[in-house]
Amino acid sequence: MLHIIKKSPYESSAFNDAVNYIGQNDDVVLLAEDGVYAAKKGGKFEELLRNLTKKNSVYCLMADIKARGIQENEIVENIKVIDYKGFVEKVVEHNPMTWS
Amino acid sequence: MSEQEKTKVMFVCRTAPYGTIFEQEAIEAMIMFGAYEQDISVSFVGDGVFSLKKGQDTALLGKKNFSMTYPILIDDFEISHIYVEKESLEERGLSGDDLMTEVEIVDRNSLKQKMNEMKALLPF
């Protein structure tokens, strides 16, 4: 599954609910819209995401981090930044579930 | 139509009732989908589990009590399964006895497996 997380983890249970459903196998995560704030280094969710990237691929949307003034070097290592075409590719590869 | 030909769709209900319209419009969709002879299931996760709490009385609110629909979803509207996630219930101080209808209480891992089998997941 592709877990699309669209809400800030500081504001909504979407992130938490999604994390509960990220399996061991080929589940991947896409942080989009306010969901990208989860990826910020030094934030409350850094360690959780660091651990997540050890077993799952985690992506975040380039347009959303750029718009929010987050530089690529400010996001947790191993989270890959992708554009909308990359988003489409992930949807093609995995069945999506949106958490918002 | 054979079971294999049916499309498996799951509603994933994550919002509590009344505060937003999501529960109400999810129910309207469930009822409509039930008429098309596909394999439709409904799951309650996170705050969605509050929708199943028994004893809801909306008279003072002036809204319809949508929880009355759940007991008839399977028999009258051909919904295949109603699942509620055990961990979300427990976190919120609820158990099967607090729910207004017979539903399948499943743990996260089992629900996750069922989600993996779906063709489409519709979050509400």
Next chain:
Amino acid sequence: MKLGVLVKEGPYMHQAIDTAYNFIVAAMESGHEITGIFFYNDGVYNRCSTLEPPRDERNITKLLSELELKGVRLIVCVAAGKRRGVVNQTVCKVEEISGLGQLLELCITSDRMVTF
């Protein structure tokens, strides 16, 4: 691949339709087929014909109509629309209004269903 889209949030207040639009454009550029966009919940407001954003702002009505010109089916839920005043007189195109069965149809005919 055939991709169906469900939009549940209204315009301007939420980013959902903007993300959906960018996703759809990228998907079509990559050679995928969009089976349709179904507007549900507050998503129906995205097809309200009286939206009039300031001129220097993105025009969601126009962006969606451009998609329609490229052959993307836009479907506004009749029940959710009525509730919110998005009806024959106020929808961008009367033919777009249809029932929830169309959402299930998108689930059946699409390889993937993406919710925004």
